[in-house]
Amino acid sequence: MPELPEVETIVRMLAPHAAGKRIDAAELTLPRMLLGMPAREFAPALAGRAIERILRRGKYIVFELEGCALIIHLGMTGQLTWSPAEYAETPGFVRSITGLQRSKGVHPVDKHTHLILNLAGGERILFRDPRTFGKIFLVPGRAWPAHPRLSILGAEPLELKVKPFLKQAFPEDSARPVKALLLDQSFLAGVGNIYADEALFRSGIHPKTRSRDLRDGQRIALLEAVKAVLRKGIRNSGTSFSDYRKPDGSEGNNYERLKVYGRGGEPCRKCGSILSKSVVAQRGTVHCPECQPAPKRRK
DNA sequence: AATTCGCCCTGTCGGC
DNA sequence: TGCCGACAGGGCGAAT
Structure with a gap:
């Protein structure tokens, strides 16, 4: 998409x-x-x-x-x-x-x-x-x-100054899973299902982690990961998972370079564990159970 | 007020 | 071989 x-x-x-x-x-x-x-x-x-x-x-x-x-x-x-x-x-x-x-x-x-x-x-x-x-x-x-x-659109991720954004726009008390936050266009504009999963993997964060439970270090890592996976996607001229084509009709080159999206049941490219597929925020979600451990419960 | 749910739509795929 | 249900999901408005 x-x-x-x-x-x-x-x-x-x-x-x-x-x-x-x-x-x-x-x-x-x-x-x-x-x-x-x-x-x-x-x-x-x-x-x-x-x-x-x-x-x-x-x-x-x-x-x-x-x-x-x-x-x-x-x-x-x-x-x-x-x-x-x-x-x-x-x-x-x-x-x-x-x-x-x-x-x-x-x-x-x-x-x-x-x-x-x-x-x-x-x-x-x-x-x-x-x-x-x-x-x-x-x-x-x-x-x-x-x-x-x-x-209603939020910040452009690639123009984002991470530190100021942390204080300004991160919902401190939200119980929503962080994946839902990433998909929310009023939070960051332009992130969809593919790059949300990729960014969560890159920053080692479990997609179901409640937004309010993210430590500052994780928030910074996540935002930097969002920028990194988006830049990589652009460098490879997009992900042709299904219908996406460039204006000349050719396919993008990013699909084969994805770490998790579309790879449920396959081995993690980093640790070899079988990637897990689930539904988070009403969207198909793939994550690595080793690289993205389940969040610790805290009251 | 914050979240979740249901809906729009059609090509593709797995099961029988 | 062919039919059929399940599935994919961005974003909005309704429901909870």
């Missing part, structure tokens, strides 16, 4: 191709993915506007256009791909930045393509999302940070 490193990768790869281009026409083929306005008003609101900048906030992709912002959340299975003008539609193949390539879990326009941005010059940005958990919305002017979905 696209989390901060995946969204960051998409934004970085998309920006040089899309920034400065004008949207000739937009096609929204699944109206329920659009929030906050009637679907018939959407395409006319985009037509003719130039893309000035593309950026990321949490897991949201923000297209700053002339006079408004187009915001996309990829949900679980969303893909944003870019195709240049010169590649024809060819069944079984997909057009991409790197050329015409055989379709391998990557698709040209199909029944799961819900938004098409036709750029002046013939390039296209495609939003494809099989499970349709993604969201699309428009915010007038430059007020997108104040949109209800974005205004």
